[in-house]
Amino acid sequence: xxxxxxxxxxxxxxxxxxxxxxxxxxxxxxxxxxxxxxxxxxxxxxxxxxxxxxxxxxxxxxxxxxxxxxxxxxxxxxxxxxxxxxxxxxxxxxxxxxxxxxxxxxxxxxxxxxxxxxxxxxxxxxxxxxxxxxxxx
Amino acid sequence: xxxxxxxxxxxxxxxxxxxxxxxxxxxxxxxxxxxxxxxxxxxxxxxxxxxxxxxxxxxxxxxxxxxxxxxxxxxxxxxxxxxxxxxxxxxxxxxxxxxxxxxxxxxxxxxxxxxxxxxxxxxxxxxxxxxxxxxxx
Numbered sequence: 597x598x599x600x601x602x603x604x605x606x607x608x609x610x611x612x613x614x615x616x617x618x619x620x621x622x623x624x625x626x627x628x629x630x631x632x633x634x635x636x637x638x639x640x641x642x643x644x645x646x647x648x649x650x651x652x653x654x655x656x657x658x659x660x661x662x663x664x665x666x667x668x669x670x671x672x673x674x675x676x677x678x679x680x681x682x683x684x685x686x687x688x689x690x691x692x693x694x695x696x697x698x699x700x701x702x703x704x705x706x707x708x709x710x711x712x713x714x715x716x717x718x719x720x721x722x723x724x725x726x727x728x729x730x731x732x733x
Numbered sequence: 734x735x736x737x738x739x740x741x742x743x744x745x746x747x748x749x750x751x752x753x754x755x756x757x758x759x760x761x762x763x764x765x766x767x768x769x770x771x772x773x774x775x776x777x778x779x780x781x782x783x784x785x786x787x788x789x790x791x792x793x794x795x796x797x798x799x800x801x802x803x804x805x806x807x808x809x810x811x812x813x814x815x816x817x818x819x820x821x822x823x824x825x826x827x828x829x830x831x832x833x834x835x836x837x838x839x840x841x842x843x844x845x846x847x848x849x850x851x852x853x854x855x856x857x858x859x860x861x862x863x864x865x866x867x868x869x870x
Contacts, residue, residue, distance in 0.1 A: 598808045600782075601786055603803035609783050609805070611775075613775040615768065622752075628790075633754060637780070638734060638748075638751055642756050643758075643774070643777040645736060666739075667740070668740075671735045674850065681854045709815075709816070713816050713818060714773050717818045718856060
């Protein structure tokens with residue numbers, strides 16, 4: 597896949613992407629930007645959430661009618677040495693609905709092992725947690 | 734850093750992020766989506782372009798007035814085995830302006846080594862190419 601990012605001046609770039617939805621990126625004033633766009637790091641963590649989320653909903657398709665809510669929290673920890681790469685990423689699935697925990701866990705594991713290109717492309721250790729109907733499951 | 738992605742139904746998620754600019758993600762009909770948002774893979778490649786682009790413009794700040802255009806093309810190649818991780822990523826800087834190639838190369842290398850969290854967090858081999866005023870430099 598190819599994407600193209602065009603410079604808007606200062607620290608701002610706009611990515612032209614295959615989906616057709618351009619993404620404006622920027623950084624904050626501390627680094628000479630104007631804070632008028634997404635930061636690359638939040639995009640990377642969001643890409644991970646979207647990737648595993650899409651895979652899990654694909655795998656759980658027969659049960660989606662019974663699921664009322666899915667919220668995915670992604671927390672990335674960075675190393676100390678510049679450029680401070682992500683070292684550990686925790687992905688927390690918060691799911692509500694009438695579904696067994698083992699079905700959700702199977703979808704998470706299958707998603708990670710077979711489908712999720714973003715997770716597989718990261719050097720960091722990616723771990724998962726499931727909170728189903730308010731209970732760690 | 735933490736981000737949160739909320740499910741919109743089908744394969745769609747919206748990420749709430751520290752910058753305050755939400756990102757809607759989706760996949761195409763083939764995977765049960767509606768193609769109404771960014772795909773995770775294009776976000777990952779865009780994050781890489783934005784990250785190294787922001788770093789290069791930060792390092793080249795004294796020379797930005799002399800640069801008329803910066804375009805960054807990112808091409809990601811994936812492995813054969815599921816989940817087909819990114820294995821090789823080529824980042825092409827297409828720069829126009831009155832600036833020496835060695836200054837741009839220094840900024841690219843320094844950006845990668847010291848600043849770019851996205852590049853440093855990927856398992857793939859990331860290589861760079863510079864086309865300055867129409868010439869491979």
